[in-house]
Amino acid sequence: MKYHVVTLGCAKNIADSEGIGTLLRAAGYEPGTPDEADVLIVNTCGFLQAARQESIETLNALGERKKPGQLLVAAGCLSERYGAALADEVPALDGIIGTQQWTRIADFIQQLREREEEARWRAYAMPPDARNHVADSVSRRAEGHSAYLKIADGCSAPCAFCTIPSFKGPQRSKRPGTVIREAQELVAQGVQEIVLVAQDLTAYGRDWGETDGLPTLLEHLMQEVEGDVWFRLMYAYPGHATERLIEVMARHERICNYLDMPLQHGDPNVLKRMRRPHKLERIYRFFEQMRDAMPDVSLRTTFIVGYPGETEEEFQNLLDFMSAVQFDKVGVFTFSPEPGTPAAELPDQIPEEVKQERWERAMAHQQPIALARQEAQLGRTLEVVVDGYDAENGLTLARSYREAPEVDGYVLVRGQYDPGERLTVRITGAMPYDLEGRVVKRKPRRTPPPHPAAISLDAIGVRES
Ligand code: SF4
CATH class of the missing domain: 3.80.30.20 (tm_1862 like domain)
Structure with a gap:
């Protein structure tokens, strides 16, 4: 059995999506592409009107290409905020689970699978009283x-x-x-x-x-x-x-x-x-x-x-x-x-x-x-961590302590280095959002990163697993 999670919104949602993935893997699921997944999950954002719109569009886009037997589940803030009413906006939805319930995701999917055929015409929303009961004990x-x-x-x-x-x-x-x-x-x-x-x-x-x-x-x-x-x-x-x-x-x-x-x-x-x-x-x-x-x-x-x-x-x-x-x-x-x-x-x-x-x-x-x-950073020597590689321009995309993931720019380094690798670079160029640097030293790696990171420059605020 495979699952595919699309994460919208902020860093808090990314952390919850990792928790959802961990729980599903523990229940015997493996990550997969949208085409091969048995369960498609969108971890939605409900913060602002534009974010709500994006969440509904993402759910409907997945709903339109949903195959027989696939389940489409809305998780996250929009589900928490609107509950069962979300099904009015997303006709292909099978399940709705809120931010205070996601630690029960594996049981919830099982419940969706076991539903009688005739009950499947409308999405099932997890009842509000089924709150997270193990949120503090989910391994990451x-x-x-x-x-x-x-x-x-x-x-x-x-x-x-x-x-x-x-x-x-x-x-x-x-x-x-x-x-x-x-x-x-x-x-x-x-x-x-x-x-x-x-x-x-x-x-x-x-x-x-x-x-x-x-x-x-x-x-x-x-x-x-x-x-x-x-x-x-x-x-x-x-x-x-x-x-x-x-x-x-x-x-x-x-x-x-x-x-x-x-x-x-x-x-x-x-x-x-x-x-x-x-x-x-x-x-x-x-x-x-x-x-x-x-x-x-x-x-x-x-x-x-x-x-x-x-x-x-x-x-x-x-x-x-x-x-x-x-x-x-x-x-x-x-x-x-x-x-x-x-x-x-x-x-x-x-x-x-x-x-x-x-x-x-x-x-x-x-x-x-x-x-x-x-x-003011020109000439400084900074340690950076590599996020990915921009093949078109031959540049490694890295960040120092000055750049947070997702929201800030990069330190751009010529050549290709591995995601997760630490480098020492001298800053040689400055732009309003990005810096340029030349590698002074590579740091030997202790442990390989969990998964080779592939990053998408146009996916700020969106991460899929
Ligand atoms: S109420 Fe909203 S904006 Fe204010 S601190 Fe809490 S989450 Fe942030």
Whole structure:
């Protein structure tokens, strides 16, 4: 029996898809192509309207080519959010399983197989009370040399534009022992980079009353996980970031001097309307302390433009904020009014053409800042890990501590090197998103990577296994 998983959306979904693959392999399935698979699974994204559309289109595209006997299953956020109603949009769907149920995927597929012929006219949605019961005990099998490790799920933050807490529920952190065991398993499989993710990374442990749990978890990981593996932090919420986090990051070489902290805006009044931390002095101070402790730190953030009521002056304040902080990497999104969120009901919604125009201005504003930050790397010697090879241009695509997988650019190296290989390169060229480097040294490999990684440059945010 074979399965095929298509993953849409964010890094948290990629981690869940790896868990789904691990459970299915344990149940006797093997990965296969869409044509040979007995079960097609789409791990959907339900965050924004555009992501929902992409998920439904992907499901329908697979549904149209579905062969007799094949099952089509929707997993992930869209399933969690809409449940059985998803079948109205995807007629070929056989099963719907949510984010809080995926650890039962093998039983669920068995149930779909055993359904009476006459019951198969409509997709079966796993009942909402069948929640994940073994989420903390699923062993991990990595799909490449870089792996996401989800340390918590759900979110307890009050952001006015976000639907995630409504369908993922409040934050639930994994116990430190579980995170450590997962990390050890990944390292034993030859993983070179572990990316710690959660909806709100810095809230780790708050659900059991620990106010600064992330630095403590990092200390445990540093003590108990051996091997020359990189640890990278993504999705840090500004309200819960502390000086101790900076101190722990700076002290341990294996924790990348890189932080992804989505800030969403740079004007205090817009941030207040977003119900987000809005004390900009605190945010400035935090970045200042980070750069004092780690002068080479690479900072990434995301912003939303065109939030309801955003005036030209507030937008200009965002641009000024970008200039003042000088982020290395910035992602900009236009506001999308999500049904059921307070932000969708706010007055003074911004016309689409204004949102688009502000998006273009914000992107253009960041361009010279990003280039200057990249040019500051010229002449540096950096260690990189190889992601893949661009045969057309004869270039190896690698990343240093400054580039996170999927969202940032590459260090481009002439020639072909193996995925998962570590190289030392001297930086010889800089562009706003990518760097160029020349190999100074190759590092002997301890363990081969789990699977030779094949990467698709146009598949940002989408990974198939
Ligand atoms: S921190 Fe805010 S934006 Fe992020 S998942 Fe939680 S509620 Fe949504």
